[in-house]
Amino acid sequence: MRHMRIWxxxxxxxxxxxxRKAAEKLNITPSALQRRIRDVEEDLGTPIFERTAQGIHLTAAGEGMLRWIRGQAADLDRLKSQIEDMSGLRRGNVRICCSQALVPFFLPQEITLFRSVFPQVRFNVEVRDHAVAVRMLREFESDLAIVFRPDRSVDIQPLCVLGQRLVAIMAQxxxxxxxPGxxxxxxxxxxxxxxSSDFGTRAIIDDLLARSSARLDVQLESNxxxxxxxxxxxxxxxxxxxEIGAPHPPQSDGLVYRPLSDKDVAHGPLVVCQLKGRTLPVAVAKFAEQLARHLDALRVEPVEGAEAATG
Structure with a gap:
């Protein structure tokens, strides 16, 4: 909407x-952009940006303003999605932050399946660690987070939780x-x-080793x-x-996925979550429902690709 342009x-x-950089991306002049921002500051009665030689930075008022702007934009997206859904267009945009384990198999399969029914829905997927994913939910930069072992937070609402074992991955x-075992x-x-140490998988391995006399020969770490x-x-x-990173159903990718024994207590939760109190756009809500159904099926059906060699 036109009045949203200033936001x-x-x-x-x-x-x-x-x-200057913002004006280039917005295709307006820096002076025009500065005038628009000053108009907002005059309406608010306080600066929202601090100007320095190094650039501009949000003030405390500006940070509050930005959260409000992104909330308004998210609500507008939800309204557009509802209108389009009522008209039968089934359009929308689904923004996801996810752990890397979702990338090889599970999430591509889920997106492909969803788009076979709703081909006009667009997806934006950011692969992030759990801390960044939660931050992106809070800042309305993502609609859903699908992450392994996230920190508990009062403003994050779990939509689906699936316990996950760790799997050891090796050549065939x-x-x-x-x-076995x-x-x-x-x-x-x-x-x-x-x-790397900022991943939930690493934290589980480190905790397990702290309780054990075993010493692994760690020759490489990577994010x-x-x-x-x-x-x-x-x-x-x-x-x-x-284990969500194992192929399901099994397929040949040159690797074997072996779940660690329950005796090692090497497991943690995979969580699909959203910002608490936010009403999701129709397309996002439908995709979240699909994820919940299929993750619930994995709860009772073992990941075969993790139980046997795939080749």
Whole structure:
């Protein structure tokens, strides 16, 4: 809507930290953008940006203003989605933040299935760790977060929770590939590649090792699960992730996914969540319902790709 344009200007200025950069993205002149922002500041009776030689920064009032702007934009998106849904167009935009374990198999399958029914719905997917994903929900930069082992927060509402074991990932010809009942201590003596310390999987492994006398030979750490899986595929390296990252149904990807024994207590929750109190746009709500149904099916049906070699 036309009256929302000024809020877009303020939002872009905050993201860019520079009037010049924001003006370039908005296709207006810096002086015109500055006038629009000053009009807002006059209406509010207080500055919303602090001007420095290094650029512009939100004041405390500006941060509150920006949260309000993004909330208004989210409500407008929801209204548009409801209007389009009533007209039968089934359009919309679904913005998701997710853990890396969702990327190889589960989330692409879910998006493909959803778009086969609602082809005009667009998706924006950001792969982030759980702390950033929760922040993006709070700042209305994402509609849903699908993350492993998020921190509890009073302003985040879980929509679906599924317990997840950790799986050890290795090449098909790895000596551990045919071993039933795999435990972390069985991986001693093999080169290990672990996720970085800001991932929930790593926290579980660290907690487990703190309770155990086993010492792993950690030769590589990375914030890329794709890199970790490729290292495992190409040699004798073993890595770990949540079982949602295993193919379901099984498929040939050159890897074996072995769930860790329950004796190791190596598990945590996968959570689909939203900002508490926010009414989701129709397309987002429908996709969240689909996710909940399919995750609930995994609750009672073992992940076969994690139980046996896939090849």
């Amino acid at each position: 877009t200007y303020v939002d872009e200025a905050a993201r860019s930290g520079s009037l 010809d790895h000596p551990l590939a045919k071993k 795999l435990r972390v201590r069985d991986c001693v003596g093999y080169p290990i590649a672990l996720p 890329s699960f794709e890199l970790l899986r490729n290292l495992a595929r190409g040699g004798d390296v073993v890595t770990f992730q949540a």
